[in-house]
Amino acid sequence: MNSKDLQARFFAIRSNRFFEFFVISVIIFSALVIGAKTYDVSPNILQLIRWLDIGITLFFMVEIVIRFIGDPNKRSFFKDPWNLFDTLIVVVSLVPIDDSEMALVGRLIRIFRVLRMVSIIPELRMLLNSLIKAMPQLGYVILLMFIIFYIYAAAGASLFAHINEDLWGDITISLLTLFRVMTFEDWTDVMYETMEVYPLSWIYYLTFIFLTAFAFLNMVIGIVVNVMESESSREAKEKAEAKAASEPSMSELQNEIKLLRQLIEDKVK
Structure with a gap:
């Protein structure tokens, strides 16, 4: 498979309505996970939330890669403020939030992941x-x-x-x-x-x-x-x-x- 075919396939994925709806669903689920952390939950539930947070971060990384590969003009991909914002949010989300000096920053960035809803929905x-x-x-x-x-x-x-x-x-x-x-x-x-x-x-x-x-x-x-x-x-x-x-x-x-x-x-x- 050459690069043009790969780009066409990823462009079809990123333009698919079901894929967009799934991304929006993950963003909403991410907001719910962030809200769940504010409650006094058991250690088992807290560990599950941590694994879910890692899974959500990995999904957002894959989604950014799909959007980048599927973009016909990759040189101007990061010139779009929304693409730059989404990439920055995903990259900073990789910062470990447990037992580190950047823990507070990592938590705050994860809260701002909800703003990705604006970059996904054209009306917003x-x-x-x-x-x-x-x-x-x-x-x-x-x-x-x-x-x-x-x-x-x-x-x-x-x-x-x-x-x-x-x-x-x-x-x-x-x-x-x-x-x-x-x-x-x-x-x-x-x-x-x-x-x-x-x-x-x-x-x-x-x-x-x-x-x-x-x-x-x-x-x-x-x-x-x-x-x-x-x-x-x-x-x-x-x-x-x-x-x-x-x-x-x-x-x-x-x-x-x-x-x-x-x-x-x-x-x-």
Whole structure:
């Protein structure tokens, strides 16, 4: 068997839906094994978990090898961030986690193996890519939100510090209190406490909630959705162009038909 046949076979394996589903199942099972380690289990079960962990690591190594051999352009295999991420996770997973200085690192890396789900499922990849591409636009929204937070925290520390030092003692504590208000975590208790001294302080909280929880949050959602739509359209366009490039055009078909007609006419003559 030559290298082209081997590559074709491994490419067929890596493109197989059943193989992809099996890889996803192993990733989910790996997450369950990691979770099982957090419980107080018997030594026998713990030993079984260790063997399962070794088996999962070996499977991921085989899967990476299959993907690499089956890739038509091996030189650019590691230029893909997802391939590089998967390979790094698998390689670092080989670090022994028992009785070594790298034990903590090895355990943490095994936890991150769950993230391989993102590299396997295209929809999750598109979602994460959209979030990353939206970061420059989100950065300005986050900066503006921080400015609003800072202004309200400074005002809250000045107005309400004498009411409750634990909530408004300084600007850093005030920022944490405002985050609690924005996430609606018992924010009414904070508001009613200040309203006993300043009856109109409800204006302070309602305007802050409107600006942060409603206005800015919707802006963030709108930016992410817009980028996701752009990414989806771009991927659909690339797939359509690739399909069109792989299929013969109408002009080529017409030329072939003319050539066949000419050959038939020549034979008849």
